[in-house]
Structures are given as structure tokens and as C-alpha cells.
């Protein structure tokens with residue numbers, strides 16, 4: 001049997017089965033590890049790798065955007081817990097033929113997002129790669145002890161909410177792959193794909209809000225990501241497809257291309273928006289802009305509602 005047969009999560013299970021997090025430490029399975037410190041704070045750590053050919057096509061993404069995105073996807077995991085990022089580490093494996101212009105562009109993009117969120121680069125590693133670019137970023141963050149929101153806190157009756165709009169990034173990627181960069185809304189959608197904005201301030205505000213029980217960032221698409229909250233929390237959800245927030249640009253793009261906007265919004269990845277659950281009593285008091293899309297149920301399973309279309313295509317969720 002090959003690793004293709006067990007899949008990404010089977011593989012992670014093979015690893016996590018051999019290790020146990022120390023008492024009080026949140027280890028494998030959430031957006032970040034959460035490590036309590038003696039001073040009453042919690043340290044958050046996450047790491048993410050981007051490989052040429054798997055996560056990006058070198059000809060399709062400029063070095064600045066790749067630099068920005070490498071940090072952004074990691075900062076998003078700190079946002080997912082409601083933490084404040086305090087530093088990053090950048091490791092790069094580069095083929096010998098990589099130009100210094102490319103490296104300068106990458107560093108500029110990485111510096112721009114670091115400056116934007118006030119997060120210093122504290123170290124890393126640099127090495128040669130036989131043929132492909134590989135970038136690995138580790139991010140460290142902090143929050144008051146016990147304030148990090150995990151995937152496991154959802155409670156029956158909670159409202160399911162998301163920040164921002166979904167599907168823009170996936171549509172941007174599809175436009176790039178289909179060679180349709182010229183359509184009117186392409187610039188906005190491709191920018192959402194290449195230079196996502198991690199929801200740091202929103203995550204901090206949500207983690208400080210009463211009634212917010214579970215939180216994660218949407219990196220693989222809400223259709224599969226929400227299942228992590230449901231399985232970690234031991235509950236189910238009913239989500240109304242008609243409530244999934246979509247941008248005017250996504251709708252316009254789908255009007256032109258004939259693509260199914262709802263399907264892209266649900267199955268498309270790399271939104272880096274926050275998905276969270278909140279008690280219905282506290283939801284009206286949230287200060288972070290969000291959309292309620294459904295409800296947590298005590299019965300396990302995920303039910304999609306509110307679509308007049310055949311939902312068979314969504315059953316594999």
C-alpha cells in the first residue's frame with residue numbers, strides 16, 4: 001500500500017498515533033500547537049510548506065506574491081486560533097539556477113506582509129534543491145492562557161459563521177489555469193489567490209468574544225474544513241448553501257464562464273477566511289463582520305440545505 005491509499009489525513013494519523021502531547025499541551029490536530037507558558041500566556045506554533053508544482057506553478061505566480069503568500073498561509077493558522085503572531089522562520093530550498101531578482105522579489109513580498117502585521121522574521125534555513133522551489137515557514141504567536149479557540153469547542157445549537165467571502169481564490173486559480181486572465185473580474189480574483197490576507201485582527205477579536213466556541217481557518221474549502229470542527233467537537237451541522245457569502249466578482253466571473261459559483265465557494269480552497277461557531281445569544285454582540293451560514297446539531301453528520309439544485313455533487317463531503 002502506498003501513501004496515496006491512506007491519504008493526507010491517514011498519513012498524519014500514522015504519525016500522531018506514535019506521539020502523545022504532554023498534559024496541557026494541544027498537539028497535532030489543530031491549526032496550531034498551543035503550549036502554556038509560566039507567565040500565564042500560551043505560545044502558538046504552526047508550520048506550512050509550499051512546493052513548486054504542488055502548491056504553485058513558478059510561471060503563474062510572481063516572486064513577490066509567493067513571498068507574501070508563504071507568510072500569509074502560516075499567519076492564517078495563528079489567526080485561526082485567535083492569536084497574535086510574534087515571529088516567523090523561513091526555510092527555502094532553491095534550484096541552483098534561481099535568479100537573484102527572483103529571490104529579491106520573494107523577500108520583498110515576505111517583508112511586505114511581515115511589516116503589515118508587525119511580525120519579525122527571526123531565522124530559517126537555506127539550501128540547494130535539485131529541481132524545485134520549496135518554501136517552509138514556521139510561525140510563532142501568543143495569546144492569553146486558555147483563550148486560543150480550537151476546532152473542538154463547537155456546541156449543539158451554536159451558529160456556524162464565516163468571515164469575508166468564499167470561493168474567490170479558487171476562481172482566481174481556475175482563471176489562471178484556464179488562461180482566462182483577461183475577463184473583467186479576473187484581477188480581483190487572482191489577487192485573492194496570490195495574496196490572501198490572513199484574518200489576524202478578526203481572529204484576536206473573536207477569541208476575546210464571549211460565546212465563540214470553535215474556530216479554524218478555511219484552507220481546503222469549507223466543505224471539507226467544516227468536517228474537522230464536527231469530528232473534533234463530536235457534533236454535526238446543518239449548513240444553508242444559499243447563505244454562503246460570495247463576492248460580486250465571483251458571481252460576475254461565473255456569469256461569464258458558466259461556472260457554478262456555489263460549488264466553487266464550497267469546494268474551492270485557499271480562502272483563508274475564518275470559520276467559527278458562536279452561541280446564538282452572543283452572536284449579535286460580535287464586533288467582527290461575519291455571515292451566519294448554519295447551525296451545529298447534536299446529531300453527527302453534515303447536512304446541506306437551501307439549494308434548489310441537485311446536491312449529489314456535494315455528497316462526498
Ligand code: ADP
Nearest residue numbers: 012015027028029030031032033047048077219
Ligand atoms: P492546516 O491546514 O491548518 O495547516 P493541516 O491539515 O496541514 O493543518 O494539518 C493538520 C494537523 O496535522 C496540524 O495540527 C498539523 O500540525 C499536523 N501535521 C501535519 N503534518 C504533520 C507531520 N508531518 N508531523 C506532525 N504533525 C503534522
Ligand code: MG
Nearest residue numbers: 031077217219
Ligand atoms: Mg489551518
